Amino acid sequence: xxxxxxxxxxxxxxxxxxxxxxxxxxxxxxxxxxxxxxxxxxxxxxxxxxxxxxxxxxxxxxxxxxxxxxxxxxxxxxxxxxxxxxxxxxxxxxxxxxxxxxxxxxxxxxxxxxxxxxxxxxxxxxxxxxxxxxxxxxxxxxxxxxxxxxxxxxxxxxxxxxxxxxxx
Numbered sequence: 001x002x003x004x005x006x007x008x009x010x011x012x013x014x015x016x017x018x019x020x021x022x023x024x025x026x027x028x029x030x031x032x033x034x035x036x037x038x039x040x041x042x043x044x045x046x047x048x049x050x051x052x053x054x055x056x057x058x059x060x061x062x063x064x065x066x067x068x069x070x071x072x073x074x075x076x077x078x079x080x081x082x083x084x085x086x087x088x089x090x091x092x093x094x095x096x097x098x099x100x101x102x103x104x105x106x107x108x109x110x111x112x113x114x115x116x117x118x119x120x121x122x123x124x125x126x127x128x129x130x131x132x133x134x135x136x137x138x139x140x141x142x143x144x145x146x147x148x149x150x151x152x153x154x155x156x157x158x159x160x161x162x163x164x165x166x167x168x
Contacts, residue, residue, distance in 0.1 A: 015076060016061065016098070019125060020105045024118055031117040043114065050111025057104025063090050064097040078137075085145045087152055092165035095158050099129050103159075133158060 027033065038044045067089045068074060072082025076098055090097035106122035109115075141149050155166045 010077075016102050020102055020109070023121060024106070024109050027117045027121055028113070028115070031115070033113050033115045033117060035113055038114070046111050046114060050108045050113075052108070053104045053111060054108030057101045057106075057108055059101070060090055060097050060104060061101030064101060067091060068098075081140075081144075085141075085148055085152065087156075087166070087168060090161075092156070092167070093161040095153065095156050096129070096133060097161075099133070100159055100161065103129075130159070 038047050065076060067086045068076055068082050071088060072084050072086040074080055074082030074084075094100055103122060103126050106118070106125055110118035110122050138153070142153075152166075152168060155168055156162060
């Protein structure tokens with residue numbers, strides 16, 4: 001495994017894998033949540049919506065990660081951030097597509113499992129990032145990338161995607 005692949009693997013294991021796999025497993029065990037076939041139309045609809053959210057979340061996360069590695073020359077980890085500002089691919093629609101993707105995965109898990117504790121975890125993770133991103137991450141990005149980042153922020157929303165791609 002190359003050093004670049006190892007850096008990415010460690011960052012993924014430390015952050016999104018913990019958030020989207022290890023913590024949900026712990027929640028399922030702690031609250032005795034298990035997957036069960038839905039017994040109603042609404043239950044089936046919820047599971048279908050959850051599977052769709054999982055699919056969109058994983059796709060968005062993977063596309064974002066690929067951009068970080070290729071164009072940004074860095075990882076998703078705060079200790080090894082991208083060296084170049086990434087504004088293409090999913091970043092044309094939303095400034096934090098990785099976080100949006102992980103939120104999609106967490107909401108998808110909650111819907112598929114029909115689990116309130118998992119939904120609470122998804123909401124907690126969302127609120128945590130809605131506080132962390134503007135207070136910590138964005139000031140660091142502004143210092144690193146200056147006017148280019150400020151221009152990007154003025155045109156692309158933080159978490160909820162634009163309807164059309166930004167062509168900045």
